[in-house]
Amino acid sequence: MSFDLAGRNAVVFGVANKRSIAWSIAQGLHAAGAKLAITYQNERLELEAKDLILSLPGAEAFMCDVSNDAEIERVFAKLKDRYGKLHTLVHSVAFAPADELKNDFVNTTREGFRVALDVSVYSLIAVSRAAAPLMDDGGSIMTMTYYASEKVVPRYNVMAVAKAGLECTVRYLAFELGKKNIRVNAISAGPIKTLAARGIAGFGDMHKTHAERAPLGRNVDVNEVGATGVFLASDASSGITGEVIYVDCGYNIMGF
Ligand code: NAD
Ligand code: 0WE
Numbered sequence: 001m002s003f004d005l006a007g008r009n010a011v012v013f014g015v016a017n018k019r020s021i022a023w024s025i026a027q028g029l030h031a032a033g034a035k036l037a038i039t040y041q042n043e044r045l046e047l048e049a050k051d052l053i054l055s056l057p058g059a060e061a062f063m064c065d066v067s068n069d070a071e072i073e074r075v076f077a078k079l080k081d082r083y084g085k086l087h088t089l090v091h092s093v094a095f096a097p098a099d100e101l102k103n104d105f106v107n108t109t110r111e112g113f114r115v116a117l118d119v120s121v122y123s124l125i126a127v128s129r130a131a132a133p134l135m136d137d138g139g140s141i142m143t144m145t146y147y148a149s150e151k152v153v154p155r156y157n158v159m160a161v162a163k164a165g166l167e168c169t170v171r172y173l174a175f176e177l178g179k180k181n182i183r184v185n186a187i188s189a190g191p192i193k194t195l196a197a198r199g200i201a202g203f204g205d206m207h208k209t210h211a212e213r214a215p216l217g218r219n220v221d222v223n224e225v226g227a228t229g230v231f232l233a234s235d236a237s238s239g240i241t242g243e244v245i246y247v248d249c250g251y252n253i254m255g256f
Contacts, residue, residue: 003032003230003231003233003234003235003236004032004033004234005029005032005033005034005087005088005230005233005234006032006033006034007033008033008034008035008087008088008233009034009035009036009037009083009084009085009086009087009088010026010029010034010035010036010037010086010087010088010089010090010233011036011037011038011039011079011086011088011089011090011131012025012026012029012036012037012038012039012089012090012092013039013064013066013089013090013091013092013093013123013127014039014041014090014091014092014093014144015038015039015040015049015052015053015092016040016041016045016048016049016194016195016196017045017048017049017052017195018052019192019193019194019195019222020092020194020195021092021144021189021192021194021222021225021226022038022090022092023052024222024223024225024226024229025090025092025142025225025226025229025230026038026053026056026059026090027056027226028223028226028227028229028230029088029090029229029230029233030056030057030058030059031230032230032233032234034087034088034233035058035083036056036058036059036060037059037060037061037062037079037082037083038053038056038059038060038061038062039061039062039063039064039075040053040061040062040063040064041063041064041065041066041093042063042065043063046063049061060082062075062078062079066093066119066123066126066127067115067118067119067123069126072123072126072127072130073130075130076127076130076131076134079134080134083134084134085134085135085136085137086131086134086135086139087135087137087138087139087140087233088139088140088141088142088233089127089128089131089139089140089141089142090142090143090229090233091123091124091127091141091142091143091144092143092144093119093120093123094119094120094144094159094162094163094196095115095116095119095120096112096115096116096119096120096157096158096159096162097109097111097112097115097116098199099112100112100113100116100157100158100159101155101156101157101158101159101200102155102201103157105157105158108157108158112158113158113161116158116159116161116162117158117161117162117165120159120162120163120166121162121165121166121169124141124143124166124169124170124173125169125173128141128173128177128184132177132180132182135180135182137181138180138181138182138183139180139181139182139183140182140183140185140232140233140234140237141173141177141182141183141184141185142184142185142186142187142229142232142233143166143170143184143185143186143187144186144187144189144225145163145166145167145186145187145188145189145244146159146160146163146188146189147188147190147246147248147251147252148160148163149163149164149166149167149188150164150252153206155200155201155202166186167186167244170184170185170186170242170243170244171242174241174242175242178241183232183237183238183240183241184241184242185232185237185240185241185242185243185244185245186243186244186245187225187228187229187232187244187245187247188244188245188246188247188248188252189220189225189247189248190210190214190219190220190247190248190249190251191203191206191207191210191219192219192220192222192225193207194222207219210251211249213251213254214248214249214250214251214254215249215250215251215253215254216249216250217249218249219249220247220248220249224247225247228245228247232245
């Protein structure tokens with residue numbers, strides 16, 4: 001599978017370590033010839049993320065906490081300066097305070113709700129607004145979602161509300177940015193053992209059951225998500241916008 005992204009500039013948000021979905025997409029974009037800017041959240045992740053990012057020839061690393069407007073502004077000013085134009089934006093960021101994914105949904109706190117929707121949903125609007133003026137040749141924006149936005153997955157809780165909001169945000173952004181030939185889509189990935197999944201109680205059992213029920217009889221590999229990201233960045237997906245694309249070995253089609 002080879003898509004040619006030579007001459008394209010991409011920015012990827014959400015690399016924490018080598019298991020991150022963002023890292024898999026970044027590697028795929030790089031292999032297809034794109035020039036990459038990759039962001040990581042904060043100083044705590046800097047050591048691991050920066051080494052990884054700089055291991056990709058030509059890639060540049062930027063720190064950006066997406067809950068901070070000034071940091072987003074600062075990063076896009078640098079991107080404009082360094083690259084001029086942007087063609088692809090990957091948003092692979094989500095967070096809810098740990099307690100919100102442990103406690104009963106009915107006890108969701110106002111602050112937990114605010115943080116989850118701010119980091120996991122509003123940030124897509126903020127980075128898309130900042131990226132659009134750099135996407136003079138049109139562009140492709142993608143984000144990561146999960147099936148629990150539609151059907152209940154116990155303990156995904158306020159993150160499910162956030163993902164439902166995120167998928168809706170994708171449609172509204174796709175509508176408005178369509179006139180600039182900017183496409184906006186979401187990839188709905190099956191469960192993958194990343195840092196964000198690691199701390200979740202019962203994730204191991206869920207992962208196993210998911211594989212048993214999926215039509216392909218296995219779980220998705222992170223590089224299959226990476227390949228879909230490359231497809232969405234490429235002209236091969238030029239007619240696709242506002243969509244949620246499932247990369248879940250077919251799990252979502254099952255009723256029983
Ligand atoms: P990950 O932990 O590697 O990535 C999550 C990223 O979000 C991290 O890099 C983290 O630093 C970043 N982040 C959190 N708060 C931030 C903030 N305030 N500012 C900037 N960055 C921030 O885990 P992942 O599984 O690769 O998650 C990436 C995306 O994929 C998320 O949107 C997640 O919901 C989604 N997703 C994951 C799975 C799964 O099973 N792992 C399945 C479907 C969708
Ligand atoms: O989107 C996710 C996880 C997102 C996530 C993970 C954490 C863990 C650490 C958001 N916020 C936090 N906050 C933390 O403090 N996934 C799709 C993976 C996931 O998480 C689940 C799952 C699955 C699958 C939580 C409960 C049930 C299933």
